[in-house]
Amino acid sequence: MxxxxxxxxxxxxPKPREVVEAVHAWFDRPPVDAARGGDGANDPVAPCRKELAGLLGVNDAAGIVLLPSATHALNLVIGALVEPGCHVVTSTLEHNSVLRPIAHRERDIGVAVTMIEPGADGTLEPASLQAALRPSTSLVALTHASNVTGSIQPVEELAEVAAAASVPLLLDASQTAGAVSLTHGRLPGRVFVAFAGHKGLMGPPGVGCLVVPDSMLPQTIVGGTGMRSEDRFHPPDLPLRHEAGTPNLPGIAGLRAGVRFVHRIxxxxxxxxxxxxxxxxxxxxxxxxxxxxxxxxxxxxxxxxxxxxxxxxxxxxxxxxxxxxxxxxxxxxxxxxxxxxxxxxxxxxxxxxxxxxxxxxxxxxxxxxxxxxxxxxx
Amino acid sequence: MPRFVDLRELESCLSHSEAKEIALDEPVSVELMHRLASEGRLQYFPHFPRPYFRIDHPTAWLIQGIIGTPRLRIQLFGDRRAAALERLRELIETPAPSDETTKESPCHT
Missing domain, CATH: 3.90.1150.10 (Aspartate Aminotransferase, domain 1)
Structure with missing residues (x-):
């Protein structure tokens, strides 16, 4: 059967044939560190960033941070921006990769949380977000589309509300990346976008992405980067600012091929x-x-x-x-x-x-x- | 006669659902299904591509299985789950009398 x-x-x-072949091809060649010379033929990181930036309308590919998963990306932002005394707005549509990091901040450091709920059509009303905002709100964390109902949120309008209040918006685009057009550069305000590479972008599991609008997000994961080893501190510039440790190079090679595939279709x-x-x-x-x-x-x-x-x-x-x-x-x-x-x-x-x-x-x-x-x- | 060779917890989306899987050393047969149904209400779906059944014990368990696969999915209820599991093992490993009757849901036969 x-x-x-x-x-x-x-x-x-199934994954597109070129994704499978890109992963295989990475293993077939010796790893090369493009940052230290060589032709970069087996370094998919920079090309993958460029492909993703093009797909998502990100003005500078340095704002594409490659991480192990969308969950890591979401945690990175929530952990950095939701501090003691802060208030965060999220919704009942969220995945646990948003709900749990916020719940842990609520339990561990006593942040205040407001949940907004969708209307009868499954979408979040900008007016509900407006009403939920407080002077202490440090983050709005919302999904672009519910992974339960499939409801696509009016992200431009929601971003307008957050931007008018000068509150960063964290958008979970795990269900929409590769399925619903999103142009990061056109969203008003300070918008972070997190998504997985293995869903609509057709890549292998093990790579997530965070689009960051600037280099002001505090660093939470620091360590080896393969460069500037004499520095005591982790490089402050994007994208390395938020990338530490050996990246999932075969996974990124596969994601690059997946994004190219999505671009083509x-x-x-x-x-x-x-x-x-x-x-x-x-x-x-x-x-x-x-x-x-x-x-x-x-x-x-x-x-x-x-x-x-x-x-x-x-x-x-x-x-x-x-x-x-x-x-x-x-x-x-x-x-x-x-x-x-x-x-x-x-x-x-x-x-x-x-x-x-x-x-x-x-x-x-x-x-x-x-x-x-x-x-x-x- | 099948043997009960392994028992493992199944991950579930819902924490209150405590499902387990019993691995057998041979595929579940119609005969085994009826033997298990001697202590519960059988619902049998023979028209499915791979026939499915469920057996609801009034107080102790729910058994779900596919004829032809060597696995049973179970949920145990109540305070005497260890005893219930041991009783299930007995039912699986001990052939029942051939004239045993079962209560089958009429809409599923």
Whole structure:
């Protein structure tokens, strides 16, 4: 039986051939430190930064910081900007990679936290953010799109609100990088963008990215950089300012190839492919009386996420049956975003989340719909 | 007769869900499913590409499995989980009388 991966929001699969080949190629050649001379043929770091800067409209590629994961990137900003006596605004849509660092700051140093909630359409209202801000607010940390509902947030308007209050905005773009266009250079104010390389950007796991708007973010992870070894302190300039230790070079080589691939296909086209598949899924599910689509499921399907429940079945059991009986992989539960479905029917058992991507074919969607149809009446 | 060869905790998104997986030394058969169902309510889905079943014990456990795979997923409930697990081991490793009857949910047969 053919395996179907409908958990693309967790990680994209299959990776483009050139991504796999780029990782292999890195291992096939001796590592070269381009900063110390040589032709840089096996140093993917600078080219990867350049590709990412081009994709995200970042004016200076030095503002692209390469890290082990989006979680590291988010922690870096939250840890540096949320200090004792500060207030932070976040939302109930956030992933634990935002909620937990903030919760730890709340518990450990007593920062104040305000959670804003989405409206009926799953999006955050700029007015809600405006109302949540305080003179002591040091950071607004919001997702660009929910990993539970797929709802895309009005990031330009939210950035306007944060900028007007001179509060930095930390945007978690893990679900949108490579799926929804974002031009960092056009966002007002001081905006940090964190995202993973292994989702919509098609890279391998183990590389995340933080776009930093300036070199004022305090350094929290310091150490070896391979240069200026006589200095007692870590280099203060971007991007090394926030990069310490040996980078994941094969992973960055793969991410570079993934970003080039995304560039070539086009973010708009990739988003449109997801949206088309999402619409096909929703059409198929709407006629099934035993399927309940979550009300916060966003009409804009570019992120490629469809959350739902099946009458008479626990979400976790649906995931088990789809995987074990039908060879279809989906995600079930709370999706590491435990507040996203708060107040909705089905809580706290969560939802079944289907997520599609470039590697998803029409046939895959139809196989899922057929499998879901067979759960009716049980 | 299958043997119970391993037991491992399954990671779950929900902390209150304590699922475990029993590894067997041979695939689950229809006969084993019915033996396990002697102490619970069986729901069987033979029309799935790989037939699925679940067995709900009134107070002690939930068993979920696929015919033809050497694994069972279980959740244990109540205060006597160690005893329940031992009883499951007995059911798995000790053949039941051939005339045993089970209570099958009619909508799943």
């Amino acid at each position: 053919r395996s179907v991966h409908l958990n693309q929001a967790a990680t994209s699969f 086009g973010v708009e086209a990739l988003g449109a492919h997801r949206a088309w598949l999402v619409e096909r899924l929703r059409e198929g599910m709407r006629v099934m009386g035993h399927i309940r689509l979550f009300p916060l499921a966003h009409e804009d399907g570019r992120v490629g996420i469809v959350p739902f429940c099946v009458a008479g079945w626990d979400p976790d059991e649906v995931g088990l049956v789809l995987r074990e009986s039908f060879s279809i992989e989906v995600r079930t539960g709370l999706h590491c975003a435990p507040l996203a479905l708060r107040g909705l029917p089905g809580e706290p058992r969560g939802s079944v989340r289907v997520s599609v991507g470039l590697g998803t074919a029409e046939d895959d969607v139809d196989l899922l719909l057929a499998a879901l149809a067979s759960l009716e009446g049980c």
